[in-house]
Amino acid sequence: MPSNLKNKKVLIGISGGIAAFKICELLRMLVKAGASVRVVMTESASKFVTPLTFSALGAESVSTSMWDPGRDSLEHVSWADWADLFVIAPATANIIAKMAAGIADEVLSTQLLAYDGPKLVAPAMNVKMWNNFATKRNIKTLKEQGIELVGPTKGHLASLIEAEGRMAEPTEVYKSIEKILQSKADLEKYRILVTAGPTVEPFDPVRFISNRSSGKMGYAIAEIAKDRGARVILVSGPVAITPPSGVELVNIETADQMLKAIEAKYKYIDVVIMTAAVADYKPKIYSRQKIKKTKSDQNMLMTKNPDIISTLAKRRGRKILVGFALETQNLKAAAQKKMLEKKLDMIVANNPTLKGVEFGSDCNKASIFVKGKRATDLPTMTKSDLAGKILDEVIKLLKRKKK
Numbered sequence: 001m002p003s004n005l006k007n008k009k010v011l012i013g014i015s016g017g018i019a020a021f022k023i024c025e026l027l028r029m030l031v032k033a034g035a036s037v038r039v040v041m042t043e044s045a046s047k048f049v050t051p052l053t054f055s056a057l058g059a060e061s062v063s064t065s066m067w068d069p070g071r072d073s074l075e076h077v078s079w080a081d082w083a084d085l086f087v088i089a090p091a092t093a094n095i096i097a098k099m100a101a102g103i104a105d106e107v108l109s110t111q112l113l114a115y116d117g118p119k120l121v122a123p124a125m126n127v128k129m130w131n132n133f134a135t136k137r138n139i140k141t142l143k144e145q146g147i148e149l150v151g152p153t154k155g156h157l158a159s160l161i162e163a164e165g166r167m168a169e170p171t172e173v174y175k176s177i178e179k180i181l182q183s184k185a186d187l188e189k190y191r192i193l194v195t196a197g198p199t200v201e202p203f204d205p206v207r208f209i210s211n212r213s214s215g216k217m218g219y220a221i222a223e224i225a226k227d228r229g230a231r232v233i234l235v236s237g238p239v240a241i242t243p244p245s246g247v248e249l250v251n252i253e254t255a256d257q258m259l260k261a262i263e264a265k266y267k268y269i270d271v272v273i274m275t276a277a278v279a280d281y282k283p284k285i286y287s288r289q290k291i292k293k294t295k296s297d298q299n300m301l302m303t304k305n306p307d308i309i310s311t312l313a314k315r316r317g318r319k320i321l322v323g324f325a326l327e328t329q330n331l332k333a334a335a336q337k338k339m340l341e342k343k344l345d346m347i348v349a350n351n352p353t354l355k356g357v358e359f360g361s362d363c364n365k366a367s368i369f370v371k372g373k374r375a376t377d378l379p380t381m382t383k384s385d386l387a388g389k390i391l392d393e394v395i396k397l398l399k400r401k402k403k
């Protein structure tokens, strides 16, 4: 189970249906992933599974009534302020109707009305109740409010008939929770330029010098940054992957073109993340015609490309500059040296010769160096997860610069 729910606060509202037993598994998954979980259950829900079961499985607290002695009289408000997400599972036709109408007549519906954050509803009911006009109308109302739904699915209902109305499996509910909590909009105010892929340096109309960068790391950063609300410009060398939707894509081939493309946008950018594997050298002479084979060996004269990120660092203002260091030996020392020499705020060091994180892999193993901080060595993870970690550090840098 991925542990990207660390420190997330999930409030689970359980209403009275037999599917309440499935919440035991969901709760365990959430706790295992590092989330803090509180449970609020209706009286009928506690007839199916006892509050003690959820406490024993790791819920921080379980609320079952508005009238428990010693209970905080403003709990419905304080819990609502506490949660990052309110999951209503199983959601009976009754609680769905109350949500749609704004009724607050017991502990769960009262907390729901006091909560204005994201909600996820996992309906579970008899097929006739699910297909009832009133339920359909109520579901429509919830959707119009931007409330997310997971399920119901088709399967054996409590009545043993096979029909639609069965609560989504705990793994499905968990996946939806993960998706909602990951799509935090903490980069909403920022414009981020990401470079990705190789540069291609031609020496005649059909041949070029390049490298093996797949572009996957940069594309993952662009996608996650976009999901987290940033306006993203992706300046990309030729790659074989589909660009994420909702990002502005600028295709380039050479290092010179990449620098020019960045400079055109630079003024409006808050963060530059240089994931691209820029060719350090380009052929000194470009032949307009295809170079013909001769009997002798050939030498090619190479000339230096601009160091893009160092060029940008000279006119940085308050911008955050993040580099990548691709090293096959002395990873840490070399990365730290690059960060200082190129005047970067942060550098992500990785070694593509390690097993499991080779060129083109969906995973990466990196160490993150932030100026003035100790290095963080990360384990092997997907490029999307690493993108999230990098952006978490970028956010901290942006906040630090603002002060």
Ligand code: CTP
Pocket: 255, 274, 275, 276, 277, 278, 279, 280, 305, 306, 307, 308, 309, 310, 322, 323, 324, 325, 326, 327, 338
């Ligand atoms: N970079 C750049 N312009 C270049 C070369 C690299 O902006 N001409 C950026 C890369 O995008 C990366 C960082 O600088 O973010 C480090 O790139 P890397 O290839 O690891 O280092 P180099 O400076 O090229 O040094 P070397 O190849 O000698 O390791």
